[in-house]
Amino acid sequence: MLKSKKSKMLALLVTLAVAGSVFAGCGSKSTSGTASGKKVIKVNIGADPKTIDPGLNNSVEGAKVICNAFEGLTNLDKDDKPIPGVAEKWEISKDGLTYTFHLRKDAKWSDGKPVTAKDFEYAWKRAADPNTASEYAYQIYYVKNAENYNKKKATADEVGVKATDDQTLVVTLEGPTLYFLSLTAFPTYAPVRKDIVEKNPKDWANKAETYISNGPFVMKEYKPKDSLNFEKNPNYWNAKEVKLDRIEFKTLENESSYFAAFKSGQLDMLDKPPAQETPNLLKDGTAVAYPYLGTYYYNLNVSPNAENVNAEAAKVLKDVRVRKALTYAIDRTALVEKVTKSGEKPATSFVPSAASDSNGGKFKNKEYYPATADVAQAKKLLAEAGYPDGQGFPKLEILYNTMQGHQNVAQAVQDMWKKNLGIDVQLRNVERKVHLTELNKRNYQIARDGWIADYNDPMTFIDQFTTGNEQNHPGYANAEFDKLIKAAKAEADATKRVALMHQAEDTIMNDMPFIPLYEYTEVVCMNKKLKNVHVSPLGFFYFRDADLEK
Structure with a gap:
């Protein structure tokens, strides 16, 4: 017992020393605060x-x-509702397809030059440009012909965003989009300066x-x-x-x-x-635990590149019975109560339970599997796939980015799969930049991921998995799923749109190219003197x- 206490004290001293070295240039006291008048x-x-x-x-x-x-055309207020940003006002056509934004004349760049409608037109077309290779290009697809431009089926001039003068931006959409004003507050829709970017694009x-x-x-x-x-x-x-x-x-x-x-x-x-x-x-x-509209999950590499990463792993992960066995073998309730311990909710679907629908209510998620492990069903599926009690099953690898919380979750899932299915998993951690690169290249077998809503609507969670989407890290492809997403985006009737999104989620949850683990909470520690921070x-x-x- 004495040795244990001594070790903990030494560990604490090392941790404090590391923290001190990080801020070594600040002196013995923090420069935070107002002592200097700043x-x-x-x-x-x-x-x-x-x-x-x-x-x-x-x-x-x-x-x-x-x-x-x-700052985009709009900002978000403390309730995450769109309010004027660079645009001081706007008009929306009766059919919901055309938005005319009027920019404030006193909006300036940090070097003093005026912000113009042309800066927004350039930024949006740049994000949609296939040569930019933006992973968020699909977020611009709400704008008419933006997707066609990204797929080289239309020109930049055909994209539905036009600066008619320095203070006026006219936007034409592919279909009515109830949350479009919220989207214009999202970073991808922010303006950027053409002269600055093109002088030094990298x-x-x-x-x-x-x-x-x-x-x-x-x-x-x-x-x-x-x-x-x-x-x-x-x-x-x-x-x-x-x-x-x-x-x-x-x-x-x-x-x-x-x-x-x-x-x-x-x-x-x-x-x-x-x-x-x-x-x-x-x-x-x-x-303080703040609302957080997001899902923590594991990607399963089902892309063509999976063969190049590990042929044995690719073979087993291509079998939907294996993917479902891995899902059923996880006790999410134990995960959030004994491992993460921050008020998270077990994820029994991909779209979080707090997501709103087009009618202003909740999306009413389905439970696609129980919050606790269904070991019998997991074993049955694995046996049907040809691996009874894990016999002959290859060793898999979970990739996660450096952070103790991610390691704790990975170790817990590793233990559950060993105990419940008899399969072995090794863990690999990398720094965040490497993690993102590996996801983008689909250079993994199983990989930690998380998706935080870009706006409060189920579409922000499910449309990323359309075929060829840069954010589709599992490399999932299903023509029927793509068709449902396209139909939902074009549907003006709110009730029909919600039904289409449910069908789309049914399809992808049946195919299971990922394993949802829990719904996030945002636990924030904050200096009590710091006020009016908007934690979105x-x-x-x-x-x-x-x-x-x-």
Whole structure:
């Protein structure tokens, strides 16, 4: 017992030393706060973003930076409803297909140049351009001919977004889209400057001098694997209402390190505290659990590339009976109660239970499998696939990005599959940038993933799995599923649209190219002096209205 305590004390000292080294340039006391007369905060985003280019980003950590550096046609208020952003007003045609946005004349870029409608037209067409290779290109597909342009069936001039003058943007949609105004607040729809991007297309977003933005904060320093430092943008049209002077976005991935930094006052805000600490943090008010519209899941590589990664694994994972056996063998209730411990809900579908439908109500999810393991059904399916009690089954690998929480989940699933199915699984962890690259290349067998809603509608969860979609990490392809998604997007009748989305989810959950594990909660630790931060259920932190009390 004495040896155990001694080891824990040594581990704590090492953790504190690591945390201290991360902020070594700050001195013995944090520079957060108002002592210097400046309102400075340090916020951990959990990883160094692969990119903070609005047209290329596909990660939550990148979006947390982008949504504070850029502003779209609309903003989201504290209730996540669209409000005027760069567009001060707009009109919508009776058929819901044409939006005319009127930009405010005082909107400026961080270098003082005016923000124009042409900046939005350029940014949207750039995201849809096949040469850009944006993983979020499909998000622009709501705009007429954007998908055809991305698939080289139309020209840029045929895409339904036109700047008729500097202050007027006319957008024509493929079909009525009830949540389109919310979409225009999403990072992919943010404006970017053509002269800036095309002068240095690969690196413009990596340097403070070229990261020209139009939001409340502007980049001052980018220190890879350390921090992205922003200051109040004096050219922002509503700068007089921005109260913070500086935000330092820290990129610590190790939970023990960033939690120690928070406890010592070197961080003002973080999410995902260590699982073992979370119950007490929530109980004493140090942490708050915010609504979070997202699903944590494992991808199963069913793409043609799976053969190149591991032929044996590809063979077994192509069998839907195997994929379902793996799903039924997981006890999700035990996972959230004994492993994650942050108020998560077992996921028995892919679309989260909190998702709204087109009629303003809940989507009314189905339970495609029980929250607890159905070991008998799992064993039956595996035996039918030719592997009774796991005999002859090849060793699989789970890929996950560095973070203790992901490791804990992977180890728990590894144990469940061994105990319930008799199969062996090895684990491989990599840093976040490598993880994203491996997902994009489909260079894995089984891989951790998570999807946070881009807007509150089931479509944001299911349309990513259409054939050829860059976000379709399992490499899933089903023509009937594609047809249902296309029909739902074109359906103006809300009730019929919901029915089509349910059919689409039925189809993909029957094919099971992924294994949903749980519905997220957003557990956030925050300096009690930090006020009016908007913690969005879409996974973003908005500091536009935030303040730091003296």
